[in-house]
Amino acid sequence: MKAEILATGDEILTGAVIDSNSAYIAQKLEEAGVEVVRHGCVGDNVETIAAILKEISTRADLAVVTGGLGPTLDDITAEAAAKAAGVELVFDREAMSCIENFLKTQKREVIASNKNQAMVPKGSVCLFNFVGTAPGFVFKIGVCLFFFIPGVPYEMRRMLADGVLPWIDKLQKERSFSLVKTISTFGLAEAAVNERLVGLAEEFPGIRLGLRAKFPVIYVKLYVRDKDEDRANILLEKASESVLNKIGKCAFSTDGKSMEAVAGSFLCREKATIAIAESCTGGLISHLLTNVPGSSDYFLFSGVTYSNKAKIKILGVAEATLQKYGAVHEETAKEMADGVRRVAGATYGISTTGIAGPGGGTGEKPVGTVCIGIAAPDFVEGYRFNFQFNERLRNKKKFAITALDLLRRKFLV
Amino acid sequence: MKAEILATGDEILTGAVIDSNSAYIAQKLEEAGVEVVRHGCVGDNVETIAAILKEISTRADLAVVTGGLGPTLDDITAEAAAKAAGVELVFDREAMSCIENFLKTQKREVIASNKNQAMVPKGSVCLFNFVGTAPGFVFKIGVCLFFFIPGVPYEMRRMLADGVLPWIDKLQKERSFSLVKTISTFGLAEAAVNERLVGLAEEFPGIRLGLRAKFPVIYVKLYVRDKDEDRANILLEKASESVLNKIGKCAFSTDGKSMEAVAGSFLCREKATIAIAESCTGGLISHLLTNVPGSSDYFLFSGVTYSNKAKIKILGVAEATLQKYGAVHEETAKEMADGVRRVAGATYGISTTGIAGPGGGTGEKPVGTVCIGIAAPDFVEGYRFNFQFNERLRNKKKFAITALDLLRRKFLV
Numbered sequence: 001m002k003a004e005i006l007a008t009g010d011e012i013l014t015g016a017v018i019d020s021n022s023a024y025i026a027q028k029l030e031e032a033g034v035e036v037v038r039h040g041c042v043g044d045n046v047e048t049i050a051a052i053l054k055e056i057s058t059r060a061d062l063a064v065v066t067g068g069l070g071p072t073l074d075d076i077t078a079e080a081a082a083k084a085a086g087v088e089l090v091f092d093r094e095a096m097s098c099i100e101n102f103l104k105t106q107k108r109e110v111i112a113s114n115k116n117q118a119m120v121p122k123g124s125v126c127l128f129n130f131v132g133t134a135p136g137f138v139f140k141i142g143v144c145l146f147f148f149i150p151g152v153p154y155e156m157r158r159m160l161a162d163g164v165l166p167w168i169d170k171l172q173k174e175r176s177f178s179l180v181k182t183i184s185t186f187g188l189a190e191a192a193v194n195e196r197l198v199g200l201a202e203e204f205p206g207i208r209l210g211l212r213a214k215f216p217v218i219y220v221k222l223y224v225r226d227k228d229e230d231r232a233n234i235l236l237e238k239a240s241e242s243v244l245n246k247i248g249k250c251a252f253s254t255d256g257k258s259m260e261a262v263a264g265s266f267l268c269r270e271k272a273t274i275a276i277a278e279s280c281t282g283g284l285i286s287h288l289l290t291n292v293p294g295s296s297d298y299f300l301f302s303g304v305t306y307s308n309k310a311k312i313k314i315l316g317v318a319e320a321t322l323q324k325y326g327a328v329h330e331e332t333a334k335e336m337a338d339g340v341r342r343v344a345g346a347t348y349g350i351s352t353t354g355i356a357g358p359g360g361g362t363g364e365k366p367v368g369t370v371c372i373g374i375a376a377p378d379f380v381e382g383y384r385f386n387f388q389f390n391e392r393l394r395n396k397k398k399f400a401i402t403a404l405d406l407l408r409r410k411f412l413v
Numbered sequence: 414m415k416a417e418i419l420a421t422g423d424e425i426l427t428g429a430v431i432d433s434n435s436a437y438i439a440q441k442l443e444e445a446g447v448e449v450v451r452h453g454c455v456g457d458n459v460e461t462i463a464a465i466l467k468e469i470s471t472r473a474d475l476a477v478v479t480g481g482l483g484p485t486l487d488d489i490t491a492e493a494a495a496k497a498a499g500v501e502l503v504f505d506r507e508a509m510s511c512i513e514n515f516l517k518t519q520k521r522e523v524i525a526s527n528k529n530q531a532m533v534p535k536g537s538v539c540l541f542n543f544v545g546t547a548p549g550f551v552f553k554i555g556v557c558l559f560f561f562i563p564g565v566p567y568e569m570r571r572m573l574a575d576g577v578l579p580w581i582d583k584l585q586k587e588r589s590f591s592l593v594k595t596i597s598t599f600g601l602a603e604a605a606v607n608e609r610l611v612g613l614a615e616e617f618p619g620i621r622l623g624l625r626a627k628f629p630v631i632y633v634k635l636y637v638r639d640k641d642e643d644r645a646n647i648l649l650e651k652a653s654e655s656v657l658n659k660i661g662k663c664a665f666s667t668d669g670k671s672m673e674a675v676a677g678s679f680l681c682r683e684k685a686t687i688a689i690a691e692s693c694t695g696g697l698i699s700h701l702l703t704n705v706p707g708s709s710d711y712f713l714f715s716g717v718t719y720s721n722k723a724k725i726k727i728l729g730v731a732e733a734t735l736q737k738y739g740a741v742h743e744e745t746a747k748e749m750a751d752g753v754r755r756v757a758g759a760t761y762g763i764s765t766t767g768i769a770g771p772g773g774g775t776g777e778k779p780v781g782t783v784c785i786g787i788a789a790p791d792f793v794e795g796y797r798f799n800f801q802f803n804e805r806l807r808n809k810k811k812f813a814i815t816a817l818d819l820l821r822r823k824f825l826v
Contacts, residue, residue: 007452012436012452013439013449013450013451013452014439014440014443014449014623015435015436015437015438015439015440015441015443015449016436016440016623016624016625016634017436017625018431018432018433018436019431019432019435019436019452020431022428022432022454023425023428023429023430023431023432024428025428026426026427026428027427027428027429028428030427030428036426036427036428037426037455037456037461038426038453038454038455038461038465039420039425039426039432039452039453039454039455040451040452040453040454041435041451041452041453042450042451042452043450048450048451052451189521190483190484190485191483191484191485191524191526191527191546192524194483194484194485194486194526195524195525195526198486201486208423209486209487210423210424210429210457210487211485211487212424212429212430213565215567221424221429223427276717278696278699282699282700282702282703282704282708282712283691283696283697283698283699283700283702283703283715283717284696284700285696286691286695286696286699286700286717287694287695287696287697287699287700287809289695289696290695290696290717290719290769290809291695291805291806291809293770293771293772293805294772295695295719296719296720296773299695299717299719300719300720300722300723301716301717301718301719301720301723301727302696302715302716302717303714303715303716303717303727304689304696304699304703304712304714304715304716304717305714306703306708306709306712306713306714307713307714307757309713309758310713310714310757313756314714314716314727314756343726343727344720344722344723345722356703357706358706359706359707360709388518388519388520390544391544391567392704392706393704394567396700396703396704
């Protein structure tokens with residue numbers, strides 16, 4: 001079955017609101033084994049909506065349409081649907097009682113505009129809304145079965161779960177399993193990841209490959225759809241092994257985890273703790289690590305020490321080191337990492353000191369230079385990198401993930 | 414001029430990624446005086462993309478297409494465009510030198526797949542990419558002028574600003590001035606902001622109002638278009654004043670600044686410095702403050718003190734305070750803020766201590782509870798809030814911006 005998704009509403013069309021509904025619905029339809037082939041969006045205009053509904057009605061087996069079912073004047077989806085099908089709008093008692101019931105739970109009165117919400121195209125079937133006034137409806141136009149549901153995300157999700165997906169399940173005679181596996185990688189550019197995976201699709205017929213960049217991490221996604229769930233799983237495992245062989249140490253998770261989550265799992269498993277001394281990353285490493293629920297078990301302390309004074313006073317960096325090498329140097333990074341580890345009494349210490357830009361670069365140490373220190377009991381090392389993203393936030397992100405990756409490569413892999 | 418926006422990519426079609434590009438482009442086109450009439454999205458398939466390009470080529474005056482220009486196998490937009498127009502792909506020297514220049518700045522080699530990126534439909538004009546390898550191109554199919562630009566948001570935004578919008582400006586014969594003013598607000602929900610601004614459009618005909626949420630900040634956008642620039646400016650100023658009156662102290666910038674940028678400007682102006690003691694925000698306040706270029710002038714130190722030990726050792730919080738009140742308390746927050754201010758020798762100190770969740774909540778201090786301390790010379794105060802977002806990252810964001818907002822309300826307003 002091929003499906004399309006249509007979002008209606010001026011607020012989405014003009015970009016005032018980002019349409020997150022369509023992605024949500026697409027995921028749920030894919031999970032239900034329905035292939036989504038197109039998304040669309042048009043504004044609050046009867047003619048425009050009717051025109052695109054007609055187009056969809058010639059192409060898709062089913063469609064989910066969000067928005068325009070509310071009580072206000074610009075809620076005109078039912079009218080557009082009736083127009084597209086060439087039928088009239090009729091008053092639906094079931095829809096009306098659904099509205100009345102909801103308003104009763106809210107201790108609100110039924111007003112005239114609510115009655116408009118019970119007007120649906122002749123021949124449609126009502127979908128109940130338990131969390132809002134707008135009832136949905138199911139209606140066939142041409143070869144396509146349309147599900148009209150509200151645009152308010154909360155109401156949309158509820159009606160999708162309660163009304164739309166069970167309906168689709170019944171329609172599917174032959175259910176196929178749709179699986180996906182995500183491998184997280186860091187250290188190779190998107191093009192380089194792609195280059196390494198050339199030939200994978202031919203090697204594993206039935207596997208669909210997708211790359212997704214969430215700077216600076218590249219996720220490799222493997223999709224498979226099969227009527228036999230075991231066969232799908234085996235194929236996915238084999239393809240995944242092949243990807244891991246090709247990507248090597250740059251792959252850091254086989255279930256799409258973030259770098260900070262991988263670091264967190266490692267620390268939990270080892271019953272180890274960590275402390276961070278951040279200069280150029282300005283708190284980002286700490287923010288990332290503490291985004292992971294339960295991080296208070298292993299995250300002890302981070303000192304964001306922009307000034308030399310703070311590096312000396314809080315982390316115990318020697319004034320002589322700063323004078324001899326400067327703030328951005330491997331030796332300083334080492335003392336910072338070891339210092340913060342000792343101050344906090346942590347197993348591991350990580351430090352960053354560098355130049356995120358846009359100012360502060362020199363010939364010898366241009367913007368994008370970062371020195372990273374990694375410390376553990378009986379271990380301390382300093383590293384230097386130069387990245388060139390020419391944007392402060394991107395440099396910070398690249399520095400932060402590189403620091404966590406160094407810890408991973410040294411102690412996890 | 415009527416425009417359509419098309420996003421390509423399996424990751425968007427399947428809902429793995431929410432398409433925020435289309436909303437961004439829609440806003441920019443609207444600001445440039447172009448009416449956006451439809452958005453679409455299809456997957457990484459040559460036939461499908463070619464088919465929708467053909468459809469658009471019969472309807473729209475111009476179209477912006479994102480995605481599928483990368484170096485990988487599923488980057489097939491150029492091929493689809495050539496197919497839709499019935500022309501061949503040709504090697505574009507200008508595109509290739511653009512790719513080579515970019516890779517040189519990155520100290521990266523040109524690999525075979527990069528060369529594919531320089532293959533564009535015959536008759537198209539290259540759009541330079543200064544921040545990535547994927548060049549864009551402009552190409553007419555049917556009656557419609559298509560702008561093909563990358564899907565990576567960072568590259569897309571840059572190419573839109575440098576290549577697409579200037580081109581569209583030239584196309585517009587009768588130039589009308591399109592102005593926009595953005596007022597940043599914090600502390601009112603989107604519905605509440607909307608409620609306060611009811612009637613604004615009637616009060617100021619010619620002004621179009623848009624709300625944009627970037628959690629937890631709500632941006633009020635005022636758009637005006639007029640052939641007379643002075644008249645447009647005067648109308649915008651009047652409408653802006655009216656918005657400020659209606660929103661009150663919750664408005665914190667009249668030029669769309671972020672809270673951290675507003676705090677930074679204030680500190681610069683006052684030649685003051687700041688230090689942060691973060692518990693539940695885990696480094697986010699520091700990360701936000703240090704995202705502002707030049708923040709090293711006023712940002713001295715942040716201690717992310719998850720553990721009580723760190724609160725005592727680094728910030729000098731009294732053990733007795735922690736024993737008497739616990740970590741999450743106004744008194745502890747006060748000592749943290751004052752402590753970090755003294756340790757760092759800063760003008761101002763800010764602290765946070767609370768429960769971001771999902772675990773750690775109690776009946777008295779549920780998830781979403783945060784205590785914030787604000788310290789200055791001769792001033793220290795503690796505050797308590799309870800927010801209920803049930804999501805760790807949202808709680809962290811709300812806590813962090815609330816802390817900066819308290820500083821603003823106390824010392825800036």
